[in-house]
Amino acid sequence: MLSRTAENLYWTARYIERADSIARLLEVAYRIHLIPNTTEGYQNEWESILAAAGIKHNYLNSNSDITKNKIEYFLLFDPNNSSSVKACIENARNNLKMVRTAVTLEVWNAVNTWYHELANYDKVKYDSKNLPQILDWIKRQVNLIKGTINNTQLLNDGFDFIYLGIFYERADFTARIIDVKYYILLPSSSYVGTQVDNFQWSIMLRSVSAYRGFKWAYGNSQIDYKKIIDFLILSNMCPRSIFYAVDKIQYHLGRLTQFYQSDNAANRNVKIIHKGFVNSNAEEIIDFGLHEFLTKFIDDMSTTYSDLEEVYFLGTDR
Amino acid sequence: MIICMFNEVFDKNKPRVAYKDIVSWANSIPYHTLIKKKNEAENLFKKIGITFSVYNNFDSAERLIPFDMFPRVITKLEWMTIQEGVIQRSLAINAFLRDIYNKCEIIKAKKIPAELVFVNPAYEIKMVGLKVPHNIYSPIIGTDIIRTDSRSFRVLEDNCRTPSGVSYMIENREIMMRMFPELFEKINIEPVENYSSYLLDILKSLAPRKCEGDPKIVILTPGPLNSAYYEHSYLADTMGVELVQGSDLIVEDNITFMRTTQGKQKVDIIYRRIDDDFIDPLSFNETSVIGVPGLFHSYKSGYVNICSAPGSGIADDKAIYTYMPDIIRFYLGEEPKLPSIKTWRCSKPADRKYVLSNLEKLVVKEVHGSGGYGMLIGNSATKTKINSFKNKIKNNPDNYIAQPILSLSSVPIFKKDALTPRHVDLRPFTLLGHRKRRLVPGGLTRVALKEGSLVVNSSQGGGVKDTWVLKN
Numbered sequence A: 001m002l003s004r005t006a007e008n009l010y011w012t013a014r015y016i017e018r019a020d021s022i023a024r025l026l027e028v029a030y031r032i033h034l035i036p037n038t039t040e041g042y043q044n045e046w047e048s049i050l051a052a053a054g055i056k057h058n059y060l061n062s063n064s065d066i067t068k069n070k071i072e073y074f075l076l077f078d079p080n081n082s083s084s085v086k087a088c089i090e091n092a093r094n095n096l097k098m099v100r101t102a103v104t105l106e107v108w109n110a111v112n113t114w115y116h117e118l119a120n121y122d123k124v125k126y127d128s129k130n131l132p133q134i135l136d137w138i139k140r141q142v143n144l145i146k147g148t149i150n151n152t153q154l155l156n157d158g159f160d161f162i163y164l165g166i167f168y169e170r171a172d173f174t175a176r177i178i179d180v181k182y183y184i185l186l187p188s189s190s191y192v193g194t195q196v197d198n199f200q201w202s203i204m205l206r207s208v209s210a211y212r213g214f215k216w217a218y219g220n221s222q223i224d225y226k227k228i229i230d231f232l233i234l235s236n237m238c239p240r241s242i243f244y245a246v247d248k249i250q251y252h253l254g255r256l257t258q259f260y261q262s263d264n265a266a267n268r269n270v271k272i273i274h275k276g277f278v279n280s281n282a283e284e285i286i287d288f289g290l291h292e293f294l295t296k297f298i299d300d301m302s303t304t305y306s307d308l309e310e311v312y313f314l315g316t317d318r
Numbered sequence B: 001m002i003i004c005m006f007n008e009v010f011d012k013n014k015p016r017v018a019y020k021d022i023v024s025w026a027n028s029i030p031y032h033t034l035i036k037k038k039n040e041a042e043n044l045f046k047k048i049g050i051t052f053s054v055y056n057n058f059d060s061a062e063r064l065i066p067f068d069m070f071p072r073v074i075t076k077l078e079w080m081t082i083q084e085g086v087i088q089r090s091l092a093i094n095a096f097l098r099d100i101y102n103k104c105e106i107i108k109a110k111k112i113p114a115e116l117v118f119v120n121p122a123y124e125i126k127m128v129g130l131k132v133p134h135n136i137y138s139p140i141i142g143t144d145i146i147r148t149d150s151r152s153f154r155v156l157e158d159n160c161r162t163p164s165g166v167s168y169m170i171e172n173r174e175i176m177m178r179m180f181p182e183l184f185e186k187i188n189i190e191p192v193e194n195y196s197s198y199l200l201d202i203l204k205s206l207a208p209r210k211c212e213g214d215p216k217i218v219i220l221t222p223g224p225l226n227s228a229y230y231e232h233s234y235l236a237d238t239m240g241v242e243l244v245q246g247s248d249l250i251v252e253d254n255i256t257f258m259r260t261t262q263g264k265q266k267v268d269i270i271y272r273r274i275d276d277d278f279i280d281p282l283s284f285n286e287t288s289v290i291g292v293p294g295l296f297h298s299y300k301s302g303y304v305n306i307c308s309a310p311g312s313g314i315a316d317d318k319a320i321y322t323y324m325p326d327i328i329r330f331y332l333g334e335e336p337k338l339p340s341i342k343t344w345r346c347s348k349p350a351d352r353k354y355v356l357s358n359l360e361k362l363v364v365k366e367v368h369g370s371g372g373y374g375m376l377i378g379n380s381a382t383k384t385k386i387n388s389f390k391n392k393i394k395n396n397p398d399n400y401i402a403q404p405i406l407s408l409s410s411v412p413i414f415k416k417d418a419l420t421p422r423h424v425d426l427r428p429f430t431l432l433g434h435r436k437r438r439l440v441p442g443g444l445t446r447v448a449l450k451e452g453s454l455v456v457n458s459s460q461g462g463g464v465k466d467t468w469v470l471k472n
Helices: A003-034 A045-053 A057-064 A069-078 A085-098 A105-122 A130-151 A157-185 A195-207 A210-220 A225-234 A242-260 A264-279 A282-288 A290-313 B017-028 B029-049 B076-100 B114-116 B164-177 B180-184 B195-204 B231-240 B293-302 B314-318 B324-332 B349-357 B384-397
Strands: B067-074 B140-147 B153-157 B215-218 B242-244 B249-251 B255-260 B263-264 B271-273 B305-307 B362-366 B375-377 B400-406 B409-416 B418-427 B429-433 B436-439 B442-447 B460-467
Touching: A003 A045, A003 A069, A003 A130, A003 A195, A003 A290, A003 B255, A003 B375, A045 A057, A045 A069, A045 A157, A057 A069, A057 A195, A069 A085, A069 A130, A069 A264, A085 A105, A085 B442, A105 A130, A105 A290, A105 B460, A130 B029, A157 A195, A157 A242, A157 A264, A157 B067, A157 B140, A195 A210, A210 A225, A210 B114, A225 A242, A225 A282, A242 A264, A242 B442, A264 A290, A282 B180, A290 B418, B017 B067, B017 B180, B017 B271, B029 B164, B067 B076, B067 B164, B067 B418, B067 B442, B076 B140, B076 B153, B076 B314, B076 B324, B076 B400, B076 B429, B140 B460, B153 B249, B153 B409, B164 B180, B164 B460, B195 B215, B195 B271, B195 B436, B215 B231, B215 B429, B231 B242, B249 B293, B263 B400, B293 B305, B349 B384, B362 B429, B375 B384, B400 B436, B409 B460
Parallel strands: B067 B460, B215 B242, B215 B271, B271 B305
Antiparallel strands: B140 B153, B140 B418, B140 B429, B249 B255, B255 B263, B362 B375, B362 B400, B409 B418, B418 B442, B429 B436, B442 B460
16 A cells, blocks of 8 residues: 555544544533533633643634634634644545545545535534534534444555544543643642532543443442543543553554564554553552653654654655 | 538437437426436535546635536447547557657658757657657547537547546446436447556556566556546546555656555556656656656666656647648558648748638637637637737747637537537547557547537536447
């Protein structure tokens, strides 16, 4: 397979996953907005959405105040935001257009339809009232695309590059959102374990669409952050957990090394990271420091991405 | 000079034999069904991504090419004439290219003026004396054909660099079969879907000297912003070859490789869809960022074949076109099977004088122009435009040729609920390989959608139709 094809497939998938993440983030914002503003700590939810998406600075460059409507527009369509959902959809399609012969017609159709439907939402002036409908549409299309990939793509190397894109993005997103919640949002350590704290955690579960999953896994017991760490970082059941993403990355890198019959640094290093997760538990992570743990994880993963890039995307002899 | 328009479908309001079934079908479709089908077809095109980009069109980067559902029919007999004619022309073009880059016999025989070849910007000096694999310079030739009366088809233009439109030929058929299967049950129509496998077969036969084993073929595209990108990816997909961009290829020790997830892989044949100038910044335009440094040297060393060969474009130059009948006679010893169109060369004083005093009866074209740009259609142009062309011709006569305003034949389009005639042309695609020729029975019919318009180019508001060559 052409190196560029592999790279385009990888980025197509990353952008699809990113659009999905932003939609889920906005859904949380929408929920919060419906809950009466009585407890302290709620207001900064809007800021937290921006922080979690990593675009607060960018937002403040083109907006003077933080309002619900503006943030929604910014995250969905604003041309000033290079990581809006609109930009993600366009980038996903552009990447795929370069390699449209590497996916089935059905996968292309799913992505292309998504792109064309975007115009229906983008051409009218943004109205907050339509948010639920827009978010449903984004998530529905993402699920449709992923379903089409699963149902129609040949399980060859291209398939692995698509899934590496999805799970690199997911690992990164989940790590960042936990980090933001824990490190930036809590006003001070004295809040740990309070109502506010627990509320924040439940919000976070929702933002990764894992709220129900958590309830299934842990019954109706009180949400506390040890369980959350266990569930969102270490669980192999929760499809949004970091470990789940790492596990899939390891799986697909392993398949590639078999397919190409040659091992590489990316595969070896992901294996080491994976092993670290298997041997870890929530207490250990808390002792190490959650923020420190997540920062190290994000760094380690980006090193493995560089390895991946070098071995597969540059296409020179090694 | 205006030749009467030939209606391909109706003869004094009665449908011709070949069109009988189609006309009664067209008249039987209720208007609302037609609208529904039209929307369906457009959605299909959009979904599949069959769009084209128009240069200098900033508000809509991608547009659908308008598709008209009334098919264009060519009888078996008519097709035989066309087929023989375009193959003859394609052979002559390749013989001509081989000659002007080697022995120059046609110039020595004074059949064509030397300066027309050697001073021509499309003449590629670097190709002189070079041995081209199997002597095929231009393996894929699209010939633009118009019809002026019931008997004669004429060649309007040759396209032997990187002719496009073949994917429309195939997709138009796909859409028609999906929309109106009942027509295909009733009428015996030659299939066109074999084009890609023919093309693959032809390209495979053109392996370079230093290729061992099964040749590795790629299509080289300028990228997704190119107007014909859909076609590039379509062909790569249906031939099962990689679609590469310049940055995917590297040349080391004169060998061409592509970058793959398993390291470098040797490439033997490049079906390039980028212009000569951009192929290789080291040998041609040094500012090209879409080309491959060193590719031309790899080609010269016999490690890779570039199809079509650099410098092939001179054969479809409009100034050379006027000599095409002589070129056919010179190399093949035959009379042209498809006539050309009477052409005045403004470089010749007598011709120029005629052209300048008869502009309102003529079409004036730039010698090196394409895509319907830089053209004057005398009978519909404003006084100012005619005067500006007068000056242009006087200032730079070599740059212009003129032809009579031919009324292209017409085939109707669906307009509201009635059929209304519009002008059409036809582009079949001839494939020449090593001791092989292939031609899919069919071609691209382009149709001018504006009433009375003669410009069929998609970049200027033209549309397309499915083209049916009848089996019997």
